[in-house]
Amino acid sequence: MRISQLAQQTDVPVATIKFYLRERLLHEGELTSPTQAQYDESHVRRLQLIRALLGPGGLSVATVRELLNHLDHPPESRHDLLGIAHHAVHRPVGDGLDLEPVHQLIVRWGWQIDEQDHDTPAALADALRGLEIAGFALPQTRLDRYAELMAEVAEVEIADLPIDSLEAAVRYVVLGTVLVEPVLLALRRLAQQDASARRFGAPPRTAD
Amino acid sequence: MRISQLAQQTDVPVATIKFYLRERLLHEGELTSPTQAQYDESHVRRLQLIRALLGPGGLSVATVRELLNHLDHPPESRHDLLGIAHHAVHRPVGDGLDLEPVHQLIVRWGWQIDEQDHDTPAALADALRGLEIAGFALPQTRLDRYAELMAEVAEVEIADLPIDSLEAAVRYVVLGTVLVEPVLLALRRLAQQDASARRFGAPPRTAD
Numbered sequence: 099m100r101i102s103q104l105a106q107q108t109d110v111p112v113a114t115i116k117f118y119l120r121e122r123l124l125h126e127g128e129l130t131s132p133t134q135a136q137y138d139e140s141h142v143r144r145l146q147l148i149r150a151l152l153g154p155g156g157l158s159v160a161t162v163r164e165l166l167n168h169l170d171h172p173p174e175s176r177h178d179l180l181g182i183a184h185h186a187v188h189r190p191v192g193d194g195l196d197l198e199p200v201h202q203l204i205v206r207w208g209w210q211i212d213e214q215d216h217d218t219p220a221a222l223a224d225a226l227r228g229l230e231i232a233g234f235a236l237p238q239t240r241l242d243r244y245a246e247l248m249a250e251v252a253e254v255e256i257a258d259l260p261i262d263s264l265e266a267a268v269r270y271v272v273l274g275t276v277l278v279e280p281v282l283l284a285l286r287r288l289a290q291q292d293a294s295a296r297r298f299g300a301p302p303r304t305a306d
Numbered sequence: 307m308r309i310s311q312l313a314q315q316t317d318v319p320v321a322t323i324k325f326y327l328r329e330r331l332l333h334e335g336e337l338t339s340p341t342q343a344q345y346d347e348s349h350v351r352r353l354q355l356i357r358a359l360l361g362p363g364g365l366s367v368a369t370v371r372e373l374l375n376h377l378d379h380p381p382e383s384r385h386d387l388l389g390i391a392h393h394a395v396h397r398p399v400g401d402g403l404d405l406e407p408v409h410q411l412i413v414r415w416g417w418q419i420d421e422q423d424h425d426t427p428a429a430l431a432d433a434l435r436g437l438e439i440a441g442f443a444l445p446q447t448r449l450d451r452y453a454e455l456m457a458e459v460a461e462v463e464i465a466d467l468p469i470d471s472l473e474a475a476v477r478y479v480v481l482g483t484v485l486v487e488p489v490l491l492a493l494r495r496l497a498q499q500d501a502s503a504r505r506f507g508a509p510p511r512t513a514d
Contacts, residue, residue, distance in 0.1 A: 150440035180495075209500035210500050212499055218495045222489065225488035228361060229358070229481070231354045232359070233354070234478075236486075236489070244459065247459055251497065256501035257501075259502075275495070277440060278444075280432070280436070281452065282490070282491075286459055288427070290388055290392075291417070291419050293457070296418065
């Protein structure tokens with residue numbers, strides 16, 4: 099199909115498609131004349147993926163390029179996938195973070211964490227520091243309970259990891275990490291409203 | 307104290323403090339001469355809160371201004387707090403979202419959700435649409451399990467809401483919503499590494 103048809107089918111403007119081509123997020127079509135290229139189903143699928151990662155995933159163009167590159171060139175080991183996905187979605191944190199309290203928590207929970215991954219412990223340390231400087235440090239029991247519940251989340255996710263195809267595993271880990279995060283946060287907010295309504299009362303719902 | 311001492315005590319540069327003053331995130335000091343103002347402990351606490359919200363909380367200056375305004379002028383009802391916090395941290399989502407599937411889920415789970423809040427259902431609908439267009443739609447059982455676990459998270463949080471002081475309740479809800487999100491996401495990633503290491507094996511940890 100031509101670029102205008104690709105735009106129509108995916109609901110992505112032609113100018114945006116050209117931007118993705120320039121940014122090397124989308125692979126080139128096959129040239130049928132010096133000024134015209136043909137696109138196929140692989141371009142449709144890739145465009146949908148790009149939209150999902152840039153939109154609800156909330157990632158930058160550079161991060162999406164990196165993730166797509168890993169999807170196209172998967173690592174040898176399934177376990178390495180997680181490191182790649184976690185590294186790609188990691189947001190830079192401030193300097194001078196003390197990781198020792200986080201290491202102590204990890205030991206306390208008996209978790210096996212990649213020695214080479216400093217990003218994820220740093221993300222937790224940064225988040226905990228944010229709470230602390232806001233005068234809102236979490237009590238140990240609360241943190242333990244959060245860890246317990248997130249371990250149950252992770253357990254289900256890793257148990258469902260596809261093992262028959264590496265490509266499927268890569269998609270699962272990368273997309274599961276990035277795109278499920280906003281699902282969990284939205285669910286938490288809705289569940290808070292429900293818990294709050296049951297505790298403090300709320301106006302009755304009108305019929306839908 | 308003078309602005310230079312405030313900067314030293316909070317580790318925030320003078321230029322940044324002046325920016326917060328101009329942006330009305332930080333209240334003015336008491337003028338002691340036409341060119342000099344005195345600051346006190348209330349400025350120290352507010353600066354720490356601003357840093358926490360802008361840094362690990364990852365919020366925009368406009369959002370932080372709105373949240374601080376609500377902290378300074380709390381609403382009448384504790385239940386309204388959640389709506390304010392959820393609205394403030396809501397990121398705009400695309401047009402043409404179909405909220406019906408989300409409403410069906412909420413009914414299925416028996417959750418009481420604020421009729422007036424369209425942001426949070428829209429955030430969930432947007433996140434689910436992102437998964438769908440990436441070809442990664444969540445099975446119903448998985449979504450139900452996520453909802454169950456997030457309900458347990460919310461249950462603990464609402465049960466711990468301070469009821470003796472409205473100011474404490476406001477801080478709890480607003481900061482608990484915004485600043486705990488990165489904690490949960492970091493915990494999920496660490497727990498995934500642990501679950502993955504137990505399932506697929508990982509290099510042995512060196513002694514810390």
